[in-house]
Amino acid sequence: MTNQDIASVFDEIADILEIKGDNPFRVRSYRRAAETISALPFDIESVIDTDPDRIRSAPGIGVGTFRKIQELIETGSCQEHENLRREFPPSLLELLRVQDLGPKKIALFYKHLGIRNLDELEAAARQEKLRELPGMGAKSELKILKSIEELRHRQGRFRLDYGTEISNRILDYLRSQANVQRIAAAGSVRRRKETIGDVDVLVTTSNPGDVIRTFTTFPGTYEVQAQGETKASIRTRQGLQVDLRVVEDDAFGACLQYFTGSKEHNVALRERAKRMGFKISEYGLFDTESGDRVAGREECEIYEKLRLPWIPPELRENRGEIEKAEKGELPALVTIDNIRGDLHMHTTASDGRNTIEEMAAAGLERGYAFIGITDHSKSLAMVRGLDEEKLLRQMEEIEAYRRTNSGIEVLKGIEVDILADGSLDLDTSVLSQLDFVIASIHSRFNMTRDEMTRRICRALENPTVSILAHPTGRLLLQRDAYQVDLEEIIKAAVANRVCLEINAYPARLDLSDIHCRMARDMGALITINSDSHTDGMLHYMSFGVDTARRGWLEAEDVINTYPVDRLKRVLKKQEYR
DNA sequence: GCCGTTTTCGGCCCGACTGTTTTCAGTCG
Secondary structure: OOHHHHHHHHHHHHHHHHHHOOOHHHHHHHHHHHHHHHHOOOOHHHHOOOOHHHHHOOOOOOHHHHHHHHHHHHHOOOHHHHHHHHHOOHHHHHHHHOOOOOHHHHHHHHHHHOOOOHHHHHHHHHOOOHHHOOOOOHHHHHHHHHHHHHHHHHOOOEEHHHHHHHHHHHHHHHHHHOOEEEEEEOHHHHHOOOEEOEEEEEEEEOOHHHHHHHHHOOOOEEEEEEEOOOEEEEEEOOOOEEEEEEOOHHHHHHHHHHHHOOHHHHHHHHHHHHHOOEEEEOOEEEEOOOOOEEEOOOHHHHHHHOOOOOOOHHHOOOOOHHHHHHOOOOOOEOOHHHOOEEOOEOOOOOOOOOOHHHHHHHHHHOOOOEEEEOOEEOOOHHHOOEOHHHHHHHHHHHHHHHHHOOOOEEEEOOEEEEOOOOOEOOOHHHHOOOOOEEEEOOOOOOOOHHHHHHHHHHHHOOOOEEEEOOOOOOEOOOEOOOOOOHHHHHHHHHHOOOEEEEEOOOOOOEOOHHHHHHHHHOOOOEEEEOOEOOHHHHHHHHHHHHHHHHOOOEHHHEHHHOOHHHHHHHHOOOOOO
C-alpha cells in the first residue's frame, strides 16, 4: 500500500464526514493527516515495523491516525472507513469534484432527490429539479451543468507524481520478485507529461509466465483486468491502469521507442523511415525491400539508422524535435544535477510546517548552495500571511541564522499577493529590503482576460518584483488557469527583468511545458521552484525540471543553475540574459 | 482527530465572493 493509497483513504473519510456534517475540526485533522502522509519523503509500509516513530512524529499523525495506518497496512482496509462507506454511497464522493459543489449541497441533493452520482446529478439539473431546492436557483443549476462538463473532460487522467510512484514501485517489485532481464517504463510517464492516462511497462525475461503472474499480484493491485501470455493489465486502487508487456530482447529498443510515443512523434518518425526505405513498428526497424530487421535491440539504434541523434523522451511530441535533431541542434536540456537551489518555500511563519533552520537543513541535504524563504503576505489571512512588521522580524531571524550557520545561503524573500488592482499586498519600502520578491495571485480568479492581464502587468512593473510565481494559477485536474494573455505577461516580464516561475508542485506545473518554451523563445528567464510547505517537499523540484525539459530549456535559461553571485544580480535586476 | 498545556480539556486559519436571499449559507482558497 503506497503512501498515496493511505492518504486517499483519509481524504475519503474526511469527504464522507463532511457530507455527514461531522465536526469540521475532525474533518480537517483527517485532511491534514492525508496531506502529511502524501508528502512524507519515505515509504510508510517499509518503515512501519522497523521505525514507527518516524511516522508517529509526523505533524498531524496522532494515536488514532497511526492505528488506522497500521490497520490499513495489515488488513488492506480500515473499519472506520468501511463503516462510513456503508452509510453513504461512495459514488457521492465524485460529486465533490464538481466545482462549486460542496458537502452541504451534495447532502441536500442526496436527501431530497436521492442523487448519488454524476449522471443522476446531470439528469436532475437538466430536468430543472435542482432549482426547486432551498438555496438553489436557475443560475446555480446552470453553473453545475457547466462544471460537470468540465469535470468529464478531465476524467481518467492522473497526475505525474502518482504515475511516477506507481511505475517506480512496479519496476522495483518486478526486479526483486521476478526473473526480469531488462525492464523500463514507457509512455507518458517516460515523457514526463504533466498528467498521464496509464502506465506502460516493458520487460524482457526468460520466463514470461512467471513475470506475468508476479505482476498481477503486485501489492497495489485493485483488480486484474487482463492476463495473457505476453501481456497483462491491472488497475490500482486509485483507478490507474498499468499495462505490462513481455517483449523479445531483440525488439526491446523498438518497443520502448514505440510505446514511449508520443503518437505524433511516432507518426513523423514513421514517415521519415518510409522515405528512407524502412518500415518501423514495435518489433523493429525493417528494410522495406529485404524485410530484414536492421535495428530493434536498443532504442538509440532506431534513431541512428534514421540518421538522427537519440532524442530525449521529454521532447518527443512532434514539436520540431525531429527537424532540430536532423540539424544537430537539439537543446542540451537542463538536468536536476544543474539545480543549485530553490527560491520558493514556506515556513511556520505562514502555512509551512517547518522552521527556517529545518528548511535550510533540508536544502543542505540536497546539496543546494542557496534557498529562498518566501512566506505568504497578509491578505492571505487564511494562512496567517505576514504583514510588514512580521516580515521585518523574519528578516532579522534569517540574518541571525546567517551569523551562526554557513554552508548554504538563505535568501530573504516573500511571496507577496497581487491585489485586484495590480498593487502589492505589502509596502514597497519593506519589500525593497529583501533579497528578492515573488509576486503571485491567490484571489479573484474570475476577472476578464483584459483585467487580469493588466493586473499582473502592473505588478510586474513594481521595481521590487523579480519573480512571477505560478503565472496561470491552474491546478491540474482540478481547476483551469485563469483567463490571461500570457504573451503580454511574458513581454512585460522581459521588459521589467522579471523571471517567470515553473512552479514544480505536482498539482501546478505552472508554467506548463508549452508556455515555458514560449517564454524562453521570447527571451524570458525562468526559475524552477518547489513551493514546498514541508522539508519533505523539496524533491518536487524534479517535476519542475521535467517540465522545463519538455519546454526545451537549457541550464542557461534557468536561474536556479547560476552561482549565488550571479543569481543575486538577476534577482536585483542588475542582470537579465 | 490532533495538540499542548495556563496539562487531560478546549481550541483548532478566516475573509471574499456568489447566488440566494432580505440577512445569509455555501464554497473556495
